[in-house]
Amino acid sequence: MIDLLTIFVLAAFVGFEVVSKVSTILHTPLMSGANAIHGVILVGAILITGAAESGVQVVLGLLAVFLATVNVVGGFVVTDRMLEMFKGHKR
Amino acid sequence: MIDLLTIFVLAAFVGFEVVSKVSTILHTPLMSGANAIHGVILVGAILITGAAESGVQVVLGLLAVFLATVNVVGGFVVTDRMLEMFKGHKR
Amino acid sequence: MSVQLAYLVAALCFLLALKGLSTPRFARAGNLLGAAGMALAVVTAFLHGAVHNGLWILLAIVLGTVVGVPAARSVKMTAIPQMVALFNGVGGAAAALVALAEFHDGGELLFRVATVLTVLIGAVSFSGSLVTFAKLQEIMTTRPVVLPAGRVLSIGIVVVSLGLAVAVLATSSTALLVALTVAGLLLGIAFVLPVGGADVPIAISLLNAFTGLAVAASGYVLANTLLIVAGTLVGASGTLLTRMMAQAMGRPLANILFGAFTATVAQAHSEEQRTVRSGTVEDVAILLGYAHSIVIVPGYGLAVAQAQHAARELVSLLEGRGITVSYGIHPVAGRMPGHMNVLLAEADVPYEQLKELDDVNPGMTSMDVALVVGANDVVNPGARDEPASPIYGMPIFDVDRARAVVFMKRSMRPGFAGIDNELLYNTKTTMLFGDAKDSLTKLLAAVKQL
């Protein structure tokens, strides 16, 4: 329990620290990248669907898998598109 | 187990991140401050001494308490002395 | 054990992804690393956890990909914010569904708390995101919508939600949990409706942080460390990011979210008929730092601010990055013939960098940025396009034809000729308000940071 709390605190600190100096122009890509990352709920969705017992659970789970997948793939792709402006400039 | 490892990874990341932009002049105070912090072994020393069963354990434990205390108090005091140069300058 | 390790590696990838995304240089790499971490986590989960329904799960994933990738690929750059909102919403929904599916009688209190939080926050995030999408896509009005008795209504929904949450904790009733879901959906709508068009991106960012928290809570539900770490990372960074975005717009967060309820702000909104885009120093720094060619048009404001030295430094810094920079010297910039020459010579700007109208205008369309430092009349397109303008006929620098325009001035006040300048309201234009020397000095520091 306390371990999970510790993890929570540390992760929160890292989350703050890591974005604390981001420049304005990266706000949107960063938001979008973070958005893709929370699509990790896909892992949760797979796990519950994989262990589902009732039909309701399966349906809910599969819906969750579908939605989470949209979140993940769409999120990463759209972020990459936004970041195209940063590629290819020397230095 | 994996939780403790996760904590380790997160804490290590935080450790790196937090000092990654320190300026040269703060190297020594930062080292000294970190030095005081690892004196937290004092907590461990207290716990084992408090729960000691054999005489040897008590002796080892008390020695550890003593040494760890030196580390803690000496560390914080000496760091503070080093940092005196940063106080009191108006901006 | 190895499964857990894979998750840990994935968590580390996410962490480094966020770190990468916060510097221009590593942003793309960060995003790719995040994707790689995600692939690892998903494959691991599938191999290890898809004991039943494996094929169905695969099908759902394929379906999600088929829907998500083309949508993300084909969306117009200008429509990206609403796309992000949509993706965020479905993520929230997924979290809520997971918690709903996993809900069962009994269990620890912590489990129930986590479930309630996941469902509630996920639902808010889902419906809220859909509303922001609708606003940005202009399916509905972009203006703040304040329902009659809006405040009372909102407070009512909040109270009901809290009540339901407590009830679920106490009773473990699935029906109540479904009711809570509905309440959450309403709450999300009530939360976003009053946010005005320009502030919607901030609401999206906040909802994004919410989804992160929902995922973290679902991690507690499923006792999955990866979900906890990743969700918390997004929740924390998203919260800070939201604050920073609000700050960059110069408005306190509370004002943006709840501003529509107060009369003053509503008034300010209606007065401001023509919008002006004001950027931060960092925006402009990135605009300049990643440009290939820049023309600087100095004017009387450069002289007033005595910013010639700062300008020269910025130029040499930019040239050091391999960017082509020149100064466009207008014949009547300043207040005496040769005013700009005198200043720039004082700052030791090489004569070769000084270009005249005829040197600059033909190549203007290929300029990435035109940086207008304290000039106004000499770049006013009215002199070219509006025969009725008192300055019609004066040759100008056609900076409006550059890809982007940055104006450094202290206010929206006009220049010597006393007439308005349409270019200030152009969508290409970013205003950097403040004394030119100040702004340039800050810009210098910001470009160095890139």
Next chain:
Amino acid sequence: MSVQLAYLVAALCFLLALKGLSTPRFARAGNLLGAAGMALAVVTAFLHGAVHNGLWILLAIVLGTVVGVPAARSVKMTAIPQMVALFNGVGGAAAALVALAEFHDGGELLFRVATVLTVLIGAVSFSGSLVTFAKLQEIMTTRPVVLPAGRVLSIGIVVVSLGLAVAVLATSSTALLVALTVAGLLLGIAFVLPVGGADVPIAISLLNAFTGLAVAASGYVLANTLLIVAGTLVGASGTLLTRMMAQAMGRPLANILFGAFTATVAQAHSEEQRTVRSGTVEDVAILLGYAHSIVIVPGYGLAVAQAQHAARELVSLLEGRGITVSYGIHPVAGRMPGHMNVLLAEADVPYEQLKELDDVNPGMTSMDVALVVGANDVVNPGARDEPASPIYGMPIFDVDRARAVVFMKRSMRPGFAGIDNELLYNTKTTMLFGDAKDSLTKLLAAVKQL
């Protein structure tokens, strides 16, 4: 639960303490926060864990305080590094003792691994720190000590230690663990002996990181999250810090630690008879940024580097911090009469900031920093003190009387008069090598960061 929470809060304090310690502005506050966190943790541990031997423990703590505080209070500023080494050593010893005391038969493998690591690293840290202390305190020679067959010996100790460690893991024998402790002590000595005087602080920093890791390992031994978090924080930050310190000295870490084994480095050491202290831009930035009064003495090098604009900017930045800055203009600085005037006027330096010999020299002793930018002869104390010097009799700026001197030049080469300048070797002097314009520009950025 509440005990665990207290520990969590303490961990957070440590984390913020390190963060604070890495910016000048919050360094002191950070240290205090760390101390507060420590107090919380210790009190919690005492109240909760000192079931037996409470009085004895208290006594040991009091004793430790009575020894530690006066030692830390009374140590001379110059002797602080060895004091830190000593504190670090006793910390390492404490960790090893804790693991030794807690060791018992059986238990999980993880438990034994953690114990072995704690004991080994703690012992290395203890004995290594004692040697560094002895070196810095000049109880023993500060030169690298390479025992005959030193390399073979070192490798031998490493092999033995590893063997013992494996044996302990396999047998759980307390006797073997004690033997491992002894091996660790020897290893620490073997590790530090070959490190040369100037590099000892880097070895201390590494040992400090080691102690952190030992503490983290002891956290696994005791299953205490606080120890894990705090130890890991110190271990990670200490490792990075060590690398950064080595970088700041311009030497790869491996070279410092194992350099004495290779002939080349030993040679370099013997050639360098007179030492010159070369600082980094950040050092100088802090020296300047926290000074109250600064005099800048420009010379021909300022002109060669065309650094006048950069100098002016630096001055205005420093003045913005409330620091008094003036330029000392020597009658024959540069290569023509008034050379400095021409340059500084070009950079628009106000005439009031230009001071002559008679204005500056009387107040020189109260100057915090004299910043010599590309000048040499005009600050050479030989002109004042050495009748045999070819420039004897020329008036100079007595910068050697300021509290600290910073020289910006590209090399140790002399100036126009072609004679050596003792001041370059003075202990007060920090050299900032490089083109003056480059250095000033970097300095500008660094001061802004403060």
Next chain:
Amino acid sequence: MRVGIPAETRPAERRVACVPDTVRTLLGAGLAVDVQSGAGTHAHAADAAYRAAGAQVVGHDPVGEVEVVLSVQPLEIAQARKLRQGDVTISLLSPSNELDLVRVLADRGVTSFSLDLLPRVTRAQGADALSSQALVAGYRAVLVAAERLPRFLPMFTTAAGTVPPAKVLVLGAGVAGLQAIATARRLGAVVEAYDVRAAAAEEVRSLGARFVELPLEAQSGVYAAEQSETFLERQRELIAERVAASDVVITTAAVPGRAAPVLVTTDMLKAMAPGSVVVDLAAESGGNCAGSVPGEEVWVGEVLVHGARNMPSGMPVHASKLYARNVANLLMMMAKDGVVEPDLTDEVLSGCCLTHAGEVRHEPTRGLL
């Protein structure tokens, strides 16, 4: 139509109203150009250069044979008598000094333009000869002062002691005054300036000089209005101390159409350090400095007073280049397909048109006649 460039005849005029470069501009507009041989001599524009540019170099004064006459100084009365109905002339003509000429021009139905009267509006800036010539005058005023000053302008710290920077005071911060400020600052002097116009303070500071704040009412508007004698009296009192502290004073104060205000009195000169220099750019229009004589250098005690006379003429190459471009720009406003036909409803042209179709169009001048 033909455009004629007579050689300037007025004493000490070294400029020319059209240089080979602007010949090309005029030809480009379909006009032909006749240049009197030797017209460009002083401005280092040889006949050959005009020919190379496409002009016809004629041995005599082209006035009377061409439809458009361009000159720097106003035409001589004899020349004006040769003009025909509808002929166009452009010059720097200050009507209050040339009433006889104006009468002749009006009588003969000539369409005459004076760049002296050009409205100071944005669109007319390309033709603004007052500005371009003031630029030259302000720059040269400082050179003249620096050359005559027995001391350095910049500061020098040398082995033989330190020389403090000279103090320069500029009175009147119009175009010439601002340029004088800039040039003196370039040479390293410590510069301060005063002007009655409110906008001037910021303009002076925008050149890095100090604006002398006097407790006097500031004026708004592009030009200064005439000041009362009590105002000037008070101004002199207040400024006296700044004059005494200066090594160089450059005066440029003017009120269009009026005599220049006297800002520096003999007593003030006497309080200056020996060897100081005053350059009075307003000398021709009455003088800002007591005792200044246009075109002469007068010692008042140990202070040298240089009365400027036709300052731009001292730098004929660039003064001519700028003036010629101004004139050409004005001409381009009325030329089309080789024909010069001024549209007098245009604000700029009507503003600087002095006579047309037998009428004197300039209100104040009509008053004087």
Next chain:
Amino acid sequence: MRVGIPAETRPAERRVACVPDTVRTLLGAGLAVDVQSGAGTHAHAADAAYRAAGAQVVGHDPVGEVEVVLSVQPLEIAQARKLRQGDVTISLLSPSNELDLVRVLADRGVTSFSLDLLPRVTRAQGADALSSQALVAGYRAVLVAAERLPRFLPMFTTAAGTVPPAKVLVLGAGVAGLQAIATARRLGAVVEAYDVRAAAAEEVRSLGARFVELPLEAQSGVYAAEQSETFLERQRELIAERVAASDVVITTAAVPGRAAPVLVTTDMLKAMAPGSVVVDLAAESGGNCAGSVPGEEVWVGEVLVHGARNMPSGMPVHASKLYARNVANLLMMMAKDGVVEPDLTDEVLSGCCLTHAGEVRHEPTRGLL
């Protein structure tokens, strides 16, 4: 002992060897000072100021009544004849031009110092009058050129077109040359320079100007050594193109004790743009520019050649201030408790001592006699 300051008698000399400020220095060293009435007139140092500083103002030439004589120009032979054994005189004396005077000084057993001969060592910099006067000359050379140039030095972009910056070429980058570079840059010109000494390249660049690299051997050392005619021939060939491209050329090349090398020929002048200006600071020692005459302005085609003559005298206040301080610094090296007693074993004093105790101590001069 008494120090005397005669009024300068040589034509066009406006400086004075002692100003009221340095009177105080001398009095501080226990010396008394006699100043001839009117000695400081041109340098705006009034008799009253000298009196106020503590000097005695005498109505006649003090030479012969004082033990130490300070002057700018060498004394007249008649004055030298009045000096007594052991008297000390300090002036800017170029011995090869003044052999008769040197003979008289030696004959009368006078201890004479020439600042022309001062060793260029660090310790002597306070007395280095060549440097201080070259500073003045270099500065004024640019002012003179700028005033005579019919165009601007700086660049201007105006509504009447753009004026490009003038190109200035400085030949010889000693003290005067460097100062000319600095001053021309201040005024906004594009400056390039050439010198035979290797060290000059960096020095020129240190003032922000371009160094003209010629494929010629560079010299080391503080002074340039005399160059062969073939060297100079080649140099002229190579530099011709830079001269032709310049609007202003300022020449300062000198080789101590020799005639100045001719660097600019008449043909080169003819290739310059009409109206260009050449200022030849070396005119008095033979001239770097063909046809330059000291103290005169000569038109060669459409190029004006200004032959400098005693350039520092044109700015007498500060030239005198610096010179007087140089002389005082030298005197302080030999004065103690009111007595002037030169220690001729001192490197600096012996270096610039021309005659002492009946002997000519300057090697090259002894050769000439």
